[in-house]
Every structure is written in structure tokens, then in C-alpha cells.
Amino acid sequence: MxxxxxxxxxxxxxxxxxxxxxxxxxxxxxxxxxxxxxxxxxxxxxxxxxxxxxxxxxxxxxxxxxxxxxxxxxxxxxxxxxxxxxxxxxxxxxxxDDKSYAWLYINVKDDFPTVKIVRTFKKGEYSEGKLFGPYPSGVLIRRVYSYLRRLYPFCTCKNRDCKSSLYYHIGLCPGPYAGAISKEEYRENIDNIIGILSGRKKNHIQLLQKQMEEYSKEENYEKAAQLRDRIEDLKYISQNIDFTYYDRIELYESRREKVLRLSFQQLGLELGIKDLRRIECYDISNIQGKHAYGSMVVATDGKINRSKYRVFKIRESNSPNDFEMMKEVLKRRFKNSEESPQLILIDGGKGHVSSASKVIPSGITVMGISEKKSSNLLDTFWISREKEISKIDIKNPKILINLRDEAHRFALSFFRKQSIKQLKQSELDNIKGVGSKRKKALLEVFRNVDEIKKASFENIYEVIKNKTVVNNIKEYFSNPSHQ
Structure with missing residues (x-):
């Protein structure tokens, strides 16, 4: 690859x-x-x-x-x-094609609105009512449609003849054209359906969960399972979709970019940064100061910019000192001529911000984020202003939290890969007679060091054709400290 x-x-x-x-x-x-x-x-x-x-x-x-x-x-x-x-x-x-997906449509302008499953239509064809979806599962939408109808019956009778409709006689049509329900009562049913499809489902799901628990206590597991499936259906079908049925992909992308840019602007206003275009977030990953790396992740105009990510192998600090390692990373970062950020976010608290501020060029705002210590607490934000470090409340911290989490993920991911790679390489390098060519040949056949450890003398000999070196390999891995 x-x-x-x-x-x-x-x-x-x-x-x-x-x-x-x-x-x-x-x-x-x-x-x-x-x-x-x-x-x-x-x-x-x-x-x-x-x-x-x-x-x-x-x-x-x-x-x-x-x-x-x-x-x-x-x-x-x-x-x-x-x-x-x-x-x-x-x-x-x-x-x-469009037939892969389905929508639920309600014409709210009718005296007695009905609910339809629709699959293909032109833009504007159903503009007079409410359209919910699209939903990718036809099975799911039919199941929810049937459930909504049992819960809040609605009329689908043709020619307004309810009395001759089977649905009327089995209770799935409330009979609006037969005088069996008032316009206000019928509208209440439709409003409840719209509420569920619009995401206003919390109270209804809580009620279903309570009923499910009661069935479980009574050991009526079949009924409990039915309610469990119903709850999952409702959660799934009422997820918020970020674009509607008539959008084109360009509109979808431009809308997301607009929202992200706006969130950057709002954060900039909150922090007093006039033109916030670039944020850099830094994290350190190490085990007792060894194999330590610093990571830099970047967001520009609200979007994660992975092409700008960097990893710094710690060179100067030989002790587990996060402050010194972070200072080293930042010094090396600002030695190059890459575009400077308007905001730097450090994964750490007051001490980390204070230490980092000493090596970051003036004019760049420095913040820190301390991770919550329990599920009941919120992340704490710190900011450096006029050489003073203080806590700050952020109205919309999602961008900063996401960046911190991304920096943490990137640092740990890179660290794990490098640590494993170094460990396995060093094992083969310690064996007399195994140079770069033989090492490459062995790894091409056995894929990793663990496979070499398990391989027989004959199988290894087939690869390198040297009995002395094969003996060296077998002796090395027979040592308990190398297993």
C-alpha cells in the first residue's frame, strides 16, 4: 500500500x-x-x-x-x-434511485388530513403539506406507518365513504366522514403524529419504556420485545436529517460549510478574535516519558483539515514532563513558516496554558481544556489574557471539545502504531545474521514477528536458506525474555 x-x-x-x-x-x-x-x-x-x-x-x-x-x-x-x-x-x-427511499406525507390543509407513504415525486409536488424523510428502509417505514395508525387512527377512505371501509370497522379509521369523530379530535391525532415524526417523541418513548419494564416484570417477554422494537423504530425514524428531499449535493455541502463557518465566527466573537480562521490543538502521548510524541490537529473555517496534521517526536525531554514536552513541540512548530493560527488549544489545564504561553508568539490566543473528572462535571476551559490565566465559560464548546478529542485520538493512534512497529523491528534487529534483506523476506512470508516465533526450523530455512542464521533465530526466541 x-x-x-x-x-x-x-x-x-x-x-x-x-x-x-x-x-x-x-x-x-x-x-x-x-x-x-x-x-x-x-x-x-x-x-x-x-x-x-x-x-x-x-x-x-x-x-x-x-x-x-x-x-x-x-x-x-x-x-x-x-x-x-x-x-x-x-x-x-x-x-x-429514489425508489430506494420513502417519505411520509401529511396534507395539513385538508379538513381531515391523511398520512401517505410516497416514493417518487417532482420538486414542489407535495409543497402544501408536511413531508418527513427520506427513510432508507421500506420495511421500517411501513412498520412505523402501521404503528402510528394504531396509536392515532387516521382516515384513508376513498370517496369519503367511511362506513364501507374495512379500516373503519377494525378501528384504524376514526370515521370523520361518518360523523364518528369531530374535526378537533381528528386534528389532535394528526398533530400527535406530526410531533412524533418531527422528533418531539421524548414523552411518548418514556411511556413506552415504562410499559416495556412492566411487561418484563410480569415476564411477558413477547410484549416487552415488541415495545422494545417499537421504541427503536421511533428513535430511528425521527432522527434529524440535515437536508430535505429536493436538495442537491452542492446545496447540502454549502449549507454545512455555512454552519461551520458561522460557528467559527461565533467562537471568535466570544473570545474577542476578530478574524478566526485557523485553530491548532496540541496533545502529548507517552509512557513514563518514553516513546513520547506530540500531535497537532488543525481546523480551518470550521472544518477539520487533516492535510495539516503533524506529529513531533520528542527529542529533548527524557523525563515524563508534559509541560517541557509541550514547550518543545510548540517551539519546533513555530520555527517553520507555515500559516499561523489565531487560536491555540492545549489539552491540559492552567499549568499547561501558562507553560505554553511562554513560547507561543504574541498575538495568538492560547486556551486549555481540562477533561471532566466524572460524568456529572463539564470540561473546564482556561484562557491566557495579559499574562493572567483564568477560567472561561464557552457558550458553544462543541468545536473545541471535538478538536481536543481528535488531537487525543490522533496522538494515541500514531503512538500505538509506532510503539508496536519499533518493538517488533528491534526484536529482529537483535538477532545475529538477520539484516535488512533477510528481515524483509521473513516479514513478507510470516507477516509479523509472532508468526516467526511460531514457525518451524524448516519453514524459516525455506525463506533464508542459512542454517546458522535459522539456529540464531530459534535460539533467540526460545529465550523466555523474548517470548
Whole structure:
């Protein structure tokens, strides 16, 4: 695998979204969706998980991966469909169309509104009412439709003839045209349905959960399981979607970018930074001061900018001193001519901010974030102003918390990979007669040091063809301290 691609895969976030595989010419090969981008995309590059011929054929052509993060899994499914329809990638065998998704429509202007499941329509066709969705599962939407009708009956009778309708006689139609329900009572049913579909479902779900617990106490597990499934359906179908049915992908992306830029502007106003365009967040990862690394993650105009991430191997500090290690990282960062940030966020408290402020150029605001010590506490923010370090309340801390978490994830991820790599490399380097060529040959066949430890004399000899060196390898790994 190419180094650039390997680095990209390591930096993928563990969030819902859409991934796009590109070739050298930046042509789109394949588009997919994921609940967890990092886990899903990395599975493509594990040989044991691939059994689809088209995907196996595509893998050598992949030069880069682009991602589009979404708020939830439903949004990822819909965005995937929009992108596939637009670009028609050659390795997507099933190009989804609008029939893959469904909406619930309520014409609120009718005297007695009804609820419909709709699948295809033109822009503006249902503009007079309320449209909820789209929802990617036809089975789920039919199940919820039936549940809503049992809970809050509504009329679907043709020709306004309720008395001849089967639904009227089994209680699923309240009979508005037969005089069995008033307009106000019928409207209340519809308003309750709209409330559930709009996300105002908390009280209703709490009621269902209470009923489910009562059934469990009575050991009526079948009824309890039905209510459990109903609760999950309602939670799923009322997730907020960040774009509506008639949007194009360009509108969706521009809207998200606008929201992110606005959140940056609001944070800048709150901190007194006139033009906040770039934030850098720093974190240190180490074990007792050894194998220590500092990480830098960057956000520009509200968006995570992974191309600007950097890792600093700690050179000067040999003791577990976070303050000194952070100062070293910041000194090295500001030696280069890269664009300066308007705000620096340190993963740490008052002492970290004080120490960092001593080496950061003037004109850059410095903040720290202390992680909450229990689930009942909030993260604490610190800021350096006129050489004084004080606590500060942030109205919308989500950007800063996300950056801190991303810096922490990136530092630990890189640290783990490097530590494992160094450990396994050093074991082979300590064996007499195993140079770089033999080491490479062994790892190509056995993949890792653990496999070499388990291998027989004959199997190792097949690779390096030298009995003396094979004996050295077997003797080395027979030592209990090397096992």
C-alpha cells in the first residue's frame, strides 16, 4: 500500500459519513457509506475480508480516499445515494434511485388530513403539506406507518365513504366522514403524529419504556420485545436529517460549510478574535516519558483539515514532563513558516496554558481544556489574557471539545502504531545474521514477528536458506525474555 494512502487511512475519523475511492487521475472509482468511516474503509484493505471480484479488481487502482462526514447513519445513506446518482462510479454495481427511499406525507390543509407513504415525486409536488424523510428502509417505514395508525387512527377512505371501509370497522379509521369523530379530535391525532415524526417523541418513548419494564416484570417477554422494537423504530425514524428531499449535493455541502463557518465566527466573537480562521490543538502521548510524541490537529473555517496534521517526536525531554514536552513541540512548530493560527488549544489545564504561553508568539490566543473528572462535571476551559490565566465559560464548546478529542485520538493512534512497529523491528534487529534483506523476506512470508516465533526450523530455512542464521533465530526466541 502506498505511504500516502496508508497515512490517510490512519487519519480517518470514527464518525458516520460517505467515503469516495479515487484513482491517480482523481476519477471516482467507488462511493460507499459507513456508520464508522475508519472501521469501514480499512476493511477494504484486509485480504481476508474481501470476496467480491469487482472490489478485488478495484483495490490496486485506489490512490486516495475522500470523505464527507454526516450527522448520523441515515444522512450517510441518503448522501451516498445522491452522490452515486450524480457520478455513476464504475465499481458501484447497484446504482440507487429514489425508489430506494420513502417519505411520509401529511396534507395539513385538508379538513381531515391523511398520512401517505410516497416514493417518487417532482420538486414542489407535495409543497402544501408536511413531508418527513427520506427513510432508507421500506420495511421500517411501513412498520412505523402501521404503528402510528394504531396509536392515532387516521382516515384513508376513498370517496369519503367511511362506513364501507374495512379500516373503519377494525378501528384504524376514526370515521370523520361518518360523523364518528369531530374535526378537533381528528386534528389532535394528526398533530400527535406530526410531533412524533418531527422528533418531539421524548414523552411518548418514556411511556413506552415504562410499559416495556412492566411487561418484563410480569415476564411477558413477547410484549416487552415488541415495545422494545417499537421504541427503536421511533428513535430511528425521527432522527434529524440535515437536508430535505429536493436538495442537491452542492446545496447540502454549502449549507454545512455555512454552519461551520458561522460557528467559527461565533467562537471568535466570544473570545474577542476578530478574524478566526485557523485553530491548532496540541496533545502529548507517552509512557513514563518514553516513546513520547506530540500531535497537532488543525481546523480551518470550521472544518477539520487533516492535510495539516503533524506529529513531533520528542527529542529533548527524557523525563515524563508534559509541560517541557509541550514547550518543545510548540517551539519546533513555530520555527517553520507555515500559516499561523489565531487560536491555540492545549489539552491540559492552567499549568499547561501558562507553560505554553511562554513560547507561543504574541498575538495568538492560547486556551486549555481540562477533561471532566466524572460524568456529572463539564470540561473546564482556561484562557491566557495579559499574562493572567483564568477560567472561561464557552457558550458553544462543541468545536473545541471535538478538536481536543481528535488531537487525543490522533496522538494515541500514531503512538500505538509506532510503539508496536519499533518493538517488533528491534526484536529482529537483535538477532545475529538477520539484516535488512533477510528481515524483509521473513516479514513478507510470516507477516509479523509472532508468526516467526511460531514457525518451524524448516519453514524459516525455506525463506533464508542459512542454517546458522535459522539456529540464531530459534535460539533467540526460545529465550523466555523474548517470548
Amino acid at each position: 502506498k505511504k500516502k494512502l496508508q497515512v490517510t487511512l490512519e487519519l480517518l475519523p470514527e464518525v458516520p459519513g460517505v467515503y469516495i475511492f479515487l484513482n491517480k487521475e482523481r476519477e471516482i472509482l467507488y462511493i460507499g457509506k459507513a456508520k464508522n468511516l475508519q472501521k469501514r474503509v480499512n476493511t477494504y484493505f484486509h485480504k481476508t475480508t474481501q470476496d467480491r471480484p469487482r472490489i478485488i479488481q478495484m483495490l490496486p487502482l485506489i490512490d486516495d480516499v475522500e470523505i464527507k462526514e454526516t450527522n448520523n447513519e441515515i444522512e450517510a445513506l441518503i448522501l451516498e445515494s445522491v452522490l452515486i446518482k450524480k457520478y455513476k462510479p464504475p465499481y458501484n454495481t447497484e446504482l440507487k
